[in-house]
Amino acid sequence: MDDDEPRRFFGPSRDLGSTIGGGDGAQPPPRLGDPLSAADAEALMSIVGQPELPESWKQGFFFAGYQSYGLQQVSGGPCGVIAAVQAFLLRALLQRAPSAAAVLEVDEKLRHEALLDALAEVLFRNAGDGKKAVVLVPSSSAAVPLSLSSIRCLQPALFTSYEQLRYHLNQRPYRDLLLNPSGCGIPLLLYSLVWTRGVESIRERDADDPKTCAMIGAHGYCTQELVNLMVIGKAYSNVFDGTKRLGSAKDGWCVLQGVPRRGNVGFLSLFEAFKCIESHYTVLFSPDAGVDPQDANRAIELYYFDQLARQSDQIRLTVLPRQLPSHLSTGFEDGESMIDRCIRTKWKDASVDWNGSDVIL
Structure with missing residues (x-):
């Protein structure tokens, strides 16, 4: 079958005890849950922040050819997602490559492995706190899950180890869903990050204001909450260290949550210098x-x-x-x-x- 021919995907096995054949470190398949209910879909999109993702978000993760290590962003909007994955990809290259020159002129195989490392790290070790990851997969590879009405085709695939997730990201259907340049890899990663962290955890534990917390803000740009979810595993609204309290004991404290620990990649911003923030991430x-x-x-x-x-x-x-x-x-x-x-x-x-x-x- 030609690699470009569309395929239908009806979900991985529900049987965690079965394995995929081969002696190449194969891992058991994830457990597949039921498709999202109407209430699930509404809760997910309420945290995403828009009833329908902008068309600019419809792309997968792929290398452009401008720089051998560099991912490509097609149009404005999802820069925070791509830049965060790019940063973890480069971190993986530093761990895998034999020299600095090999990072700057990385070959196809090595950069592909580093990209899978990056996706696994932001999902399992960050959003999943090193305990789990949930990848929301459409019941058909031809699905375009960008709106509230269309995401009910998504089914949660539960991974319970980093090795299990990392292995399956390089297998169909996950590889095709996330890495197809014209596919919906970025929306699927966004949904999966939110579902892994948990809608209620984001709303009740992470957000400064549960009523306004969103992953996509004005003009279809990534919010700081989404970038923080990818980098530190918590959808906090702020970039200062630790927490800050506003108000008084008499009137009640308002606690603002900042970065709780040093992440594996750093974050530089003009926010603290100018009390404002740019909307583009590089x-x-x-x-x-x-x-x-x-x-x-x-x-x-x-x-x-x-x-x-x-x-x-x-x-x-x-x-x-x-x-x-x-x-x-x-x-x-x-x-x-x-x-x-x-x-x-x-x-x-x-x-x-x-x-x-x-x-x-």
């Missing part, structure tokens, strides 16, 4: 696994990648901590690159050399 990384991000005494080589920019050239930045250029007083002046300013929230008073690339303002 990635900065070092291909050298030996770099200590807390070392403020030597030059640090970073690469910048924007999955939406059709970025044909590698952009290498040299960061010199504590060497603010003489013409700047704070490093956050108007006219300074947003990327430079984000970098200075991590490395105080840094100078940033774009090494001949055009500065992205």
Whole structure:
């Protein structure tokens, strides 16, 4: 059968005791639940935040060819999801690749394995707290589950170990559903993240305001809650460390939840510097696994990648901590690159050399 020919998928086996044949580390299939009820579908989309996902969200996870390690974003909207997966993908490459050069010029096989690592990490170890993952799969591979009325075709497939999930992400139907460029991999990951964490857990335990918590906000963009769910496993609204209390003991405290621990990938934002936040998410990384991000005494080589920019050239930045250029007083002046300013929230008073690339303002 031709690989491009549509296939129908009627769900994995309900029998956790059965196995898929082969001596290649095969894992038992997940347990498949009943399709979403009308109430389930409504609860899911209430947390998603929109009755129908924007058309810009209809894409899967795939490599563009602009940079060998880089995922492609087709149009504006799901940048937070793609950037978070990209960051964990690069982290996986640093663990798998034999050298920095192998990260920057990664081959097809290695980047595919790293992408599966990234998807498994955000689902099982983050949203699932290292205990479980639920992948919501459509009853047909031809389904387009973007709206409240169409997601009732989704069935929860429960994975109870990281190895089980990681193995099946490379098998049909999961591989085709998530990695088909023109498919619905991003919506399916979004739904699966919410279902894994739990609608009630997000609403009652994570959200500052249960009535307004959403994964997709204005103009179809990712919210901070969704990015935090992927990066730290909790759909918190804030990026400061720990928790903050507003109000008083007399009038009652309002507790705002921030980042509870250092994540496996970092997050830089202008929010704390300007009390506002940009709506586009991109990635900065070092291909050298030996770099200590807390070392403020030597030059640090970073690469910048924007999955939406059709970025044909590698952009290498040299960061010199504590060497603010003489013409700047704070490093956050108007006219300074947003990327430079984000970098200075991590490395105080840094100078940033774009090494001949055009500065992205």
